[in-house]
Amino acid sequence: MTATPRIALPGLMIGAVSALFAGGLALIGGMPASWAAVTAVALGLPLAAFGTGCSALREHGVLRGGTFAPVALYWMIAFPAARLVQDVGTRLILDERLDWPPHPLAFLAYQALISVGFAIGFVWVHERL
Template identity: 40%
Template sequence: MAASLTLPGGQGLRDNAEVAVPGAAIGLLAGLFAMAVGMMAGLAPAVTVTIAAGLGVPLALFGAGYCVLLARGVFGIGAVAPLALYWFVGFPLSRLIDSYAVAAVLGSDTVLDEPLLSFLALQAMLSFGFTIGFLWLHERIAPRWLLRVRDHNAVAADLVERYMEHAAHLNQRRGARGPRRKPSKNNS
């Protein structure tokens, strides 16, 4: 008799891992994008692959963590401020790991060209842009993924229910304000 792995709160590890797929995919996609930019800049293949892994893997782990926290109700659907705080920590750490990985591949004793606090401050500022991009992609990918897996995944089914409630709330708010666009005068 095999015991299934569960997280606190009785949720299955497999269900949470499946819910985490969209966030992990976005993190890996960001790493691949960084690799493509490195290739266009003419960096050595070993460096570009290191950039993809050194940045993509930590971003994927943080992205997966966001999805699990979203499923657990720590984050609200579409909430920017809490996610910005999450990436305020996660993005600079991911960039620092990336910098260490690239320095190791290059055989360099110097990881950063600037002081650590300056590096982290700049990455923290850049994290807000990453937050917006991550949230935009997540809100387009995750609902479709969750709809695919909800029949066999209770965590996904609960999250789909929250997305449906959120959508109903947004539609109700829009209805109270009237139409979003004014009719064009050219439509006569």
């Protein structure tokens, strides 16, 4: 199952916009530009990959259009995974240490809660393009 550019566009846009927000928030929070850039790439790439996967699943009928729950369940797994990649990757690149976030289960549970809002945005973008 491969994604054509038309199918992949919503997922790629989600990754790009998320990267811009993550990098911008890191800068506003007082982080150095290098930290903001790593944060943006470390979050943008997995979200673009998961977004493209979600778009492909919707296009092939696995996740039906017009329904929210299946997409929300997808993102309830994919968003915490993307955030975990970002957190661990950022620590690895900038601090040169491979480490989990403090309280990893609480971290993943919180990201799963946030994922519902992310799924709403994804469905909105996907149905507008």
